[in-house]
Amino acid sequence: MLQFIKFRKNYDNHPVLAIDDMTIAPGIYWIKGSNGSGKSTLLKVLAGILDFDGDIRLNDNISPKKQTIAYRERVNFAEAEPVFPEFLTGKEMIALFAASKNAPAKQEEYFVESMHMQPYLHRPLGTYSSGMLKKLSLVLAFMGNPELILLDEPLITIDQESLRILYGWIAEKHQQGVNFFLSSHQSLQQDGLPVTKEILVDDKTIKFIS
Numbered sequence: 001m002l003q004f005i006k007f008r009k010n011y012d013n014h015p016v017l018a019i020d021d022m023t024i025a026p027g028i029y030w031i032k033g034s035n036g037s038g039k040s041t042l043l044k045v046l047a048g049i050l051d052f053d054g055d056i057r058l059n060d061n062i063s064p065k066k067q068t069i070a071y072r073e074r075v076n077f078a079e080a081e082p083v084f085p086e087f088l089t090g091k092e093m094i095a096l097f098a099a100s101k102n103a104p105a106k107q108e109e110y111f112v113e114s115m116h117m118q119p120y121l122h123r124p125l126g127t128y129s130s131g132m133l134k135k136l137s138l139v140l141a142f143m144g145n146p147e148l149i150l151l152d153e154p155l156i157t158i159d160q161e162s163l164r165i166l167y168g169w170i171a172e173k174h175q176q177g178v179n180f181f182l183s184s185h186q187s188l189q190q191d192g193l194p195v196t197k198e199i200l201v202d203d204k205t206i207k208f209i210s
């Protein structure tokens with residue numbers, strides 16, 4: 001599903017990740033690691049937000065460097081603490097993402113309704129609570145036809161009911177062949193989420209631990 005080739009990520013001259021050659025099979029991966037180990041950096045690189053040395057290949061050999069648009073259509077990302085333009089409404093933000101991700105018409109309705117977000121979608125994002133922003137960022141991460149969805153700390157700020165709904169979305173998409181990288185300091189081994197494999201970010205590299 002994903003391949004790292006002579007991959008390096010430095011901030012200025014400070015090395016954060018170095019993965020020589022590694023292939024990751026399809027699945028749902030729980031990305032673990034201590035504070036500052038490089039989990040968010042890994043996800044941002046995979047999302048195509050940060051530059052890096054070496055290369056990454058997704059499924060049919062799609063590289064974020066060589067097939068940038070095709071890659072970004074296939075990979076969706078939700079940040080740990082999402083920040084959106086405060087003057088846009090939730091509805092406008094979804095419309096923007098739907099257009100950029102070539103989402104099927106009305107695709108968002110299922111996600112918005114199941115998370116009970118209709119009552120506030122018309123409001124500017126500056127008026128949203130952190131949980132409301134988080135839920136919006138999760139909806140956006142499911143828009144379009146992604147092959148890989150990256151969720152950075154999806155558990156923070158959302159309530160138990162929303163978490164149960166999110167696990168249902170992940171299970172459904174996984175059945176359709178979508179892969180997931182989920183970073184979390186809290187356990188992801190709960191009812192409702194399909195079996196996850198674990199990857200540890202440690203000592204500037206990544207290791208399979210289950």
Ligand SMILES: Nc1ncnc2c1ncn2[C@@H]1O[C@H](COP(=O)(O)OP(=O)(O)OP(=O)(O)O)[C@@H](O)[C@H]1O
Pocket residue numbers: 011016033034035036037038039040041042
């Ligand atoms: N924009 C940046 N400029 C310079 N260094 C950075 C930048 N972002 C992150 N770092 C450094 O890269 C390393 C990895 O940070 P990262 O945010 O990826 O860790 P993390 O595993 O997600 O941590 P946490 O569990 O605390 O969220 C840290 O040493 C951090 O200081």
